[in-house]
Amino acid sequence: MATGFERVAAHVAATLGAAVVSAEPVPGSVANEDFRVGLDDDRCVFVKVGPRTELAAEAWALAQATAAGVPVPKVVAYEEDSAVTPVPYLVLDLLPSDRDLTDGVVRAVGAALKRVHSIEVPGHGHIELVGNPLEPDSVRGQFGTWPEFVGSLLRDAEDLVRVGLLSAEQETAIRREAEGIHGSPLMGDSGVLLHADLKPDHLLPVDGKLTGIIDWGDASAGDPAWDLARASMAGPAVLRIIAEAYPGADDPEVSRLLPIYRVLWNAQALAHEYRAGGDWFAVFQRRIASDLGLG
Incomplete structure (x- = not known):
């Protein structure tokens, strides 16, 4: 069975104007399928594939948090139109972290x-x-x-x-x-x-x-x-x-x-x-x- 990302990979690549060179599954979500995706222009993005209820809420909340001056990932792309993609997906900037919560x-x-x-x-x-x-x-x-x-x-x-x-x-x-x-x-x-x-x-x-x-x-x-x-x-x-x-x-x-x-x-x-x-x-x-x- 194809992963969620395999179902949308071509659509994501076309939207971002770059070919996908790697897609690493990120565990931890029971509702979404999440992937760390590498592109041939050296960018790395985070792609979520799943139900509209969660992805749409996340896209909206990120925009609101950004406007309020809260550091959050940038929404690179969001698509839910069934004429464009078989399942909804959300593409986010991949943010750095050293995991040191001082x-x-x-x-x-x-x-x-x-x-x-x-x-x-x-x-x-x-x-x-x-x-x-x-x-x-x-x-x-x-x-x-x-x-x-x-x-x-x-x-x-x-x-x-x-x-x-x-x-x-x-x-x-x-x-x-x-x-x-x-x-x-x-x-x-x-x-x-x-x-x-x-x-x-x-x-x-x-x-x-x-x-x-x-x-x-x-x-x-x-x-x-x-x-x-x-x-x-x-x-x-x-x-x-x-x-x-x-x-x-x-x-x-x-x-x-x-x-x-x-x-x-x-x-x-x-x-x-x-x-x-x-x-x-x-x-x-x-x-x-x-x-x-x-x-």
């Missing part, structure tokens, strides 16, 4: 995240777009309110019990902890742009400076504390340094919500992994059990 880099992530969270987006949940994602007709989160989004995650938890990936005791605890959540003090009247998967692997540093925040396929609208919860999975020291550059991140009510937000994030990820046919369950289950205090 305190200064993490602090810069906090400042960048604050800028991302200044971008208001109607609705809550994963970004939905109508039209060209670089010039869309409309953009909004898929749910009308934050509690509606949280409710969708509680339904995910119910589904996970039915397929044996969560215990009934865990689902009951999740529902109890999530009761009455309307958002953190960081959230205003509207949702804001969220990266929604902010982890060390998605942060690119070079020589002590932040050069890029990558992988925006989960871009969503909602409570800024959702991004802080995801970032906090890297440990309390990371969250503390982010908070140094993000006013309000250490608010007691934000801190109170972070554990249940982590649980809900991991329940969502676990449900997504199951529905996509993956089997990488253990890390999500372990985090859920840890934050709930239940084995």
